[in-house]
Amino acid sequence: MKKKLLASLLVVAMTASMFAGCSSENKKEVTEEATEDVATEEVVAEEAATEEGVSTEPVTLKVFSNLPDRKNGQGLVEQLIIDEYMAENQNVTIEVEALDEEAYKTKFKAYAMDGMPDVVSIWGQPSFLNEVLDAGILTQLNEEDYADYGFIPGSLDGFKKDGKLYGLPRNTDVMAFFYNEKLFKDNGWELPKTYEELLALAPVITDAGFVPVAMDGGDGWPMAIYLTDLMIRINGNSKDIISNAVATGDFSDPVFTKATDLLVQTADANLFQTGYDTQDYGTAMNLFTNGQAAMFYMGAWESSMALNKDIPEEVRTNIRAFTMPALADGVGKQTDIAAWNGGGYAVSEASEVKEEAIKFLNYMYQPDKLSKYGWENGVGMSAQDQSPYMTGNETELQNVFTDIVNTATSVSGTPLNDCGLSSFKAVIESEIQSVSNGTETTEEFLSALEASCK
Amino acid sequence: MKKLYSNKLIIFSLVLPGILVFIFAILAPICLSTYYGFTDYSGMGKATFVGMENYKTLISDEGFWMSMKNSLLLAVGFIVIQHPLAIMVAAILDKLQGKAEGFFRCVYFIPNVISVAIIAYLWKFIYNPDFGLFNNFLKALGFEGKINWLGAEFAIWSVLIVLIWHGFGWGMLIYYTGIKNIDPVLYEAASIDGANASVTFFRITLPLMKPVIQVNITMAIISALKQMETVYLLTNGGPGNRTQFAANYLYQQAFKAFKYGYGNAIGVIFIIICLVVTIFLNRAFQTKEI
Numbered sequence: 144m145k146k147k148l149l150a151s152l153l154v155v156a157m158t159a160s161m162f163a164g165c166s167s168e169n170k171k172e173v174t175e176e177a178t179e180d181v182a183t184e185e186v187v188a189e190e191a192a193t194e195e196g197v198s199t200e201p202v203t204l205k206v207f208s209n210l211p212d213r214k215n216g217q218g219l220v221e222q223l224i225i226d227e228y229m230a231e232n233q234n235v236t237i238e239v240e241a242l243d244e245e246a247y248k249t250k251f252k253a254y255a256m257d258g259m260p261d262v263v264s265i266w267g268q269p270s271f272l273n274e275v276l277d278a279g280i281l282t283q284l285n286e287e288d289y290a291d292y293g294f295i296p297g298s299l300d301g302f303k304k305d306g307k308l309y310g311l312p313r314n315t316d317v318m319a320f321f322y323n324e325k326l327f328k329d330n331g332w333e334l335p336k337t338y339e340e341l342l343a344l345a346p347v348i349t350d351a352g353f354v355p356v357a358m359d360g361g362d363g364w365p366m367a368i369y370l371t372d373l374m375i376r377i378n379g380n381s382k383d384i385i386s387n388a389v390a391t392g393d394f395s396d397p398v399f400t401k402a403t404d405l406l407v408q409t410a411d412a413n414l415f416q417t418g419y420d421t422q423d424y425g426t427a428m429n430l431f432t433n434g435q436a437a438m439f440y441m442g443a444w445e446s447s448m449a450l451n452k453d454i455p456e457e458v459r460t461n462i463r464a465f466t467m468p469a470l471a472d473g474v475g476k477q478t479d480i481a482a483w484n485g486g487g488y489a490v491s492e493a494s495e496v497k498e499e500a501i502k503f504l505n506y507m508y509q510p511d512k513l514s515k516y517g518w519e520n521g522v523g524m525s526a527q528d529q530s531p532y533m534t535g536n537e538t539e540l541q542n543v544f545t546d547i548v549n550t551a552t553s554v555s556g557t558p559l560n561d562c563g564l565s566s567f568k569a570v571i572e573s574e575i576q577s578v579s580n581g582t583e584t585t586e587e588f589l590s591a592l593e594a595s596c597k
Numbered sequence: 598m599k600k601l602y603s604n605k606l607i608i609f610s611l612v613l614p615g616i617l618v619f620i621f622a623i624l625a626p627i628c629l630s631t632y633y634g635f636t637d638y639s640g641m642g643k644a645t646f647v648g649m650e651n652y653k654t655l656i657s658d659e660g661f662w663m664s665m666k667n668s669l670l671l672a673v674g675f676i677v678i679q680h681p682l683a684i685m686v687a688a689i690l691d692k693l694q695g696k697a698e699g700f701f702r703c704v705y706f707i708p709n710v711i712s713v714a715i716i717a718y719l720w721k722f723i724y725n726p727d728f729g730l731f732n733n734f735l736k737a738l739g740f741e742g743k744i745n746w747l748g749a750e751f752a753i754w755s756v757l758i759v760l761i762w763h764g765f766g767w768g769m770l771i772y773y774t775g776i777k778n779i780d781p782v783l784y785e786a787a788s789i790d791g792a793n794a795s796v797t798f799f800r801i802t803l804p805l806m807k808p809v810i811q812v813n814i815t816m817a818i819i820s821a822l823k824q825m826e827t828v829y830l831l832t833n834g835g836p837g838n839r840t841q842f843a844a845n846y847l848y849q850q851a852f853k854a855f856k857y858g859y860g861n862a863i864g865v866i867f868i869i870i871c872l873v874v875t876i877f878l879n880r881a882f883q884t885k886e887i
Contacts, residue, residue, distance in 0.1 A: 245853075248853070249853070252640050252855065255641045256640065274640075275641065279642070354727070417748075418725065418746075418748055421748065421752070422725075426721075435727065564855070570854075573660075573834070576836035577836060580748060580749050
């Protein structure tokens with residue numbers, strides 16, 4: 144009898160513990176109902192306040208950013224604007240979650256399944272945006288609202304689908320070789336006027352004990368942009384060839400073969416550091432900023448290096464840039480630049496505070512915010528007209544990039560790796576390591592690209 | 598008490614939490630994975646049923662087979678290099694006694710208490726061709742010291758060294774505990790009979806360690822198949838797919854290439870392989886026991 148009683152007690156205890164969670168939920172519901180009346184009264188009071196012109200309802204905006212460094216460059220600019228917005232709108236709290244690019248893209252997808260933050264970083268390129276727009280994750284923006292925001296003509300195109308606008312571009316990205324002018328002068332190296340001269344410079348710089356070009360080959364995308372840059376030198380432009388190839392899955396155009404062979408030849412000439420194919424962004428950049436490398440192939444978004452106090456002064460003040468030199472027998476000129484409008488922002492369709500999120504987005508893009516602060520902080524080129532904010536106190540590097548853009552004879556648009564779907568991007572960014580280091584032939588590389596488009 | 602445990606209601610209530618955890622944390626995700634493995638789901642939007650398409654693609658996917666080959670290589674590395682070394686070190690530690698025993702036990706276990714991220718970056722620096730420890734050591738010996746340890750030629754071996762080194766502590770500690778459980782009387786008897794150290798090791802230590810070895814080897818093979826974090830942080834499978842491992846490849850396909858359906862198909866094959874290997878190992882060990 145005792146045992147039966149014990150058994151029954153055990154079962155009751157277990158069942159009770161299992162449903163404990165549910166009962167606390169129920170209690171919570173009752174409490175919520177009870178507090179609802181109080182909340183309703185508060186809402187009425189807040190609405191009255193709003194009618195008087197002052198919104199007091201607390202709003203929390205979640206911003207998901209791909210700029211983890213909040214003290215330098217674009218991350219600093221973004222944070223400055225966020226702080227200003229919160230100061231001007233006391234009821235708004237902005238929570239920032241910032242991850243670097245690869246981690247950001249992975250988490251973006253996880254968020255896409257459930258609970259996307261209100262304002263997010265995006266890329267106006269098919270490799271990122273196509274699937275995102277197909278899934279209806281981003282809210283549509285009214286293009287007419289931005290007529291007087293000074294966006295450079297064509298810069299919104301990558302952020303549109305079927306003529307509808309879903310995001311706004313932040314930068315005009317220009318790819319270039321950053322170089323240490325002092326190192327060049329001290330060693331008597333001439334700036335290469337042709338690509339052949341650049342290759343010939345590699346052994347000279349190596350013999351002097353420096354790395355010729357620091358390359359972030361571990362990530363794959365800088366080399367894919369390098370390949371696009373080479374295609375422009377060979378053919379004059381790459382846009383049509385790339386879009387046709389991605390659409391048809393046919394990479395037999397000789398420009399692809401020539402450019403890939405040239406990339407292999409470049410790697411064989413030891414223009415890049417040993418182990419470039421496995422070294423990441425930070426390692427490659429450190430080689431340059433520590434004065435161990437003479438050049439660094441990267442985008443204009445790194446022009447804030449010139450103002451970064453973490454970089455030794457003798458390097459920081461001597462950073463200059465030049466675009467990919469022309470080939471002796473190529474069609475493209477040095478002024479045909481690899482440039483595009485890539486990164487930007489959008490608002491989540493599922494945002495519960497969409498109105499406030501769009502208000503914040505529009506605040507960021509007021510011409511005297513992202514564009515002005517970006518320029519003042521030495522951050523690359525904006526996607527908006529920056530000329531009103533030129534003070535004459537720009538860094539040498541900013542002036543160099545302004546000249547590059549102003550004298551450009553053509554602009555590449557989206558680079559090769561971002562022209563297809565993300566599956567194509569994953570393949571090219573992995574295979575380009577294999578082809579450049581010689582473990583795969585040009586034919587195998589191009590076949591892999593073809594297969595990934597089908 | 599016996600009657601208490603024969604009460605079906607009691608048995609049911611005791612087993613239920615475990616069953617619920619199994620259903621929701623293991624069975625349901627496997628079923629969902631199997632379902633998504635038959636779709637072209639990108640991770641966002643709608644999923645369309647594509648039948649066996651993902652599995653057909655998988656058969657001719659070089660990246661996948663490279664990752665399976667590397668997982669197998671790692672498993673062999675664990676069995677042939679890591680575990681024999683771990684047993685020997687555990688046996689030597691047991692004989693050391695005193696403070697030295699505790700000191701070396703700690704030293705060998707240290708890599709296991711350090712975060713994987715730190716381990717990966719530590720080795721990235723050691724392998725760096727420009728300022729890494731290995732190349733500087735070679736330079737000190739008079740060599741050129743320009744070896745690209747994580748380049749296509751050496752990458753997989755460099756990664757295997759890290760993984761074998763990192764997992765060494767666990768294996769050694771389990772073997773060490775196993776050796777400590779062996780009755781010292783046996784060693785005394787062997788010593789009286791005039792057995793030397795190697796005879797004692799091969800005739801007493803090793804046979805009595807058989808159950809521990811079985812568990813350790815099964816765990817080693819499963820961990821080789823599941824390898825992900827260190828590889829992701831050290832090389833992310835590169836250059837190309839040279840150091841690709843199954844779990845990392847699955848992650849790349851699902852989250853980087855936005856091929857969630859394909860990633861799930863890899864996951865399903867992965868589960869099947871893990872199950873087959875576990876069953877095979879259990880059978881192999883059972884046969885030996887007879």
